[in-house]
Amino acid sequence: MLTKRDLLRSVALAAITASTANSALAQVQTGAERPGFLKAKDIAEAGFIYGLPIVMNYAVMHEYAIDRNSGQFKAPFNQIKNEPNVFTYKDTAIVTPNSDTPYSFVWMDLRAEPIVLSVPAIDPKRYYSVMLCDGNTYNYGYIGSRATGSEAGDYMVVGPDWKGATPPGIKKVFRSGTQFSVAGYRTQLFNPDDLGNVRKVQDGYKVQTLSAYLKEPATIGAAAIDFPKIDKQLVKTNFFEFLDFALQFSPPQENEKEMRAQLARIGVGPGKTFNFKDLSLEDKLEVGLGMKEGQRKVDEAVANVGKEVNGWRISSLPGDSAHYNGDWLKRAVAAQAGIYGNDAAEAMYPLTRVDGEGQTLDGSKKNYTLTFPPGQLPPVNAFWSLTMYDGKTQLLIENPINRYLVNSPMLPSMKTNADGSLTLYVQNKSPGADKEANWLPAPDGPIYLVMRLYWPRTEAPSVLPAGEGTWKPPAIAAAK
Incomplete structure (x- = not known):
């Protein structure tokens, strides 16, 4: 009789066949360094949860800054790429x-020297932010409307081991926890006719090495790196090889030293005693099981993240290293729910896949409405939006009016009800010409909805603290 574990092992074997078929299996290792048959699963499970955001980040970095043929390539390291569209x-x-x-993006290689990010003076009415996120997916700093104001300024980003003087004129120094880091710029667009103004703001964003900023010759160069190709299929079979690669650029922080030591026992990361690919077939099967269980735990945690309020899940997941404080599951959930999300002070993200009755949202089966009572729109200092995603892929959906969201800048063109309330129509087909201004097109299948509250107010009414605030998002209602 097959046990559940036997069945899982057969699934794991199928999943890793591709990674083992073309390599000779090493002799079973003996001695204290070998993790052991059951221990390998436990290490892999914990290591998958720990490493998921790191590998996800590497995959985006590879598509955006390394692989020029990825179809998503933005710019090489230390060069900004402005996207003059949404x-x-x-x-x-x-x-x-x-x-x-x-968006504007710059992937920074901080190995040789710091990078200076310069921003222009920006109209205080136009929200913008520059989020600094390292290879661990820690948000380690902000430039922008909320954090530093709307004035022009020069800011320096340094690597984890950098030691040097701060030049005059630098307003603030931000230290990345890893040698590669991304700066993600968000510049508010008021309406489609506003794109030209956004481009002018983006043209004012400057990125340069410290030596260029100081008008001095660069004296040290960074060594060339052979970055391994990554895609969705390769991640399934080579996850720990990508994690192994990425960790060399990430000096261990105190709260992750034990996890790093455990990963080294299955051949992952600096300090490893043998290569992951040299594990025995038995251990590879156990690693496959561990990954499967780790993914299950992340999926479950994403589904139950934060606190449920009227069917919406409200949480404050993203943050810096101190915010996560070694809670690797929380960090993995933040990445899977929406990698590169903002800190709670910068933006809040109520999200839902269900209506107010707890039934799964499905555009192929029902039409829905979302009604904000009079005077109870999301309370923000900047602006708010409601974005529609495919419930399976979490990607934006193609639709006949090219509308992916509704937001507060659109309010003047929307229709309010007689009592001052605002009703949005969430459905696959048009609700009719008289209601299209308030229509958010839905997929012909599962729906995933995310609110974004940029620079949420802290005074009542407020969505903060997460799940406990005085403002609560209204429930999605299924049309009768």
């Missing part, structure tokens, strides 16, 4: 993408 269904590198704010 994300659409054609953008697939990042799950749950923001379609509110045209």
Whole structure:
């Protein structure tokens, strides 16, 4: 009789066959360094949860800054790429993408020297932010409307081991926890006719090495790196090989030293005693089981993240290293729910897959409405939006009116009810010409909805603290 474990092992074997078929199996290792048959599963499970955000980040970095043929390539390291448009269904590198704010990106290689990010003076009425996120997916700093104001300024980003003087004129120094890091710029777009103004703001974003900023010759160069190709299929079979590669650029922080030591026992990361690919077939099967269980735990945690309020899940997942404090599951959930999400102070993200009755949202079966009572729109200092995603892929959906969200800048063109309330129509087909201004097109299948509250108010009414705030998002109602 097959036990559940036997069945899982057969599934794991199928999953890893591709990674083992072309390599000779090593002799079973003996001695204290070998993790052991059952221990390998436990290490792999914990290591998968720990490593998921790191590998996800590497995959995006590879598509955006390394692989010029990826179809998603933006710019080489230390060069900014401005996107003078919002994300659409054609953008697939990042799950749950923001379609509110045209993005700018710069992937920074901090190995040789710091990078200076310069921002222009920006109209205080136009929200913008520059989020600094390292290879661990820690948000280690912000520049922008909330964090530093709307004035022009020069800011320096340094690597984990950098030691040097701060030049005059630098307003603030931000230290990345890893040698590669990304700066994600969000610049508010008021309406489609505003794109030209956004481009002017983006043209004012400057990125340069410290030596260029100081008008001095660069004296040290960074060594060339052979970055391993990564895609969705390779991640399934080579996950720990990608994690192994990425960890060399990430000096261990105190709260992760034990996890790093455990990973080294299955051949992952600096300090490893043998290569992961040299594990025995038995251990590889156990690693496959561990990954499967780790993914199950992340999926379960994403589904139950935060606190449920009227069918919406409200949480404050993303943050810096201190925010996570070694809670690797919390970090993995933040990445899977929407990698590169903002800190709670910068933006809150109520999300839902269900209506107010707890029934799964499905555009092929029902039409829905979302009604904000009079005077109870989301309370923000900047702006708010509601974005529609495919419930299976968490990507934006193609639709006949090219509308992926509704947001507060659109309010003047929307129709309010006689009592001052605002009703949005969430459905696959048009609700009729008289209601199309308030229509958020839905997929012909499962629905995933995300609110974004940029620079949420802290005074009542407020969505903060997460799940406990005085403002609560209204429930999605299924049409009768």
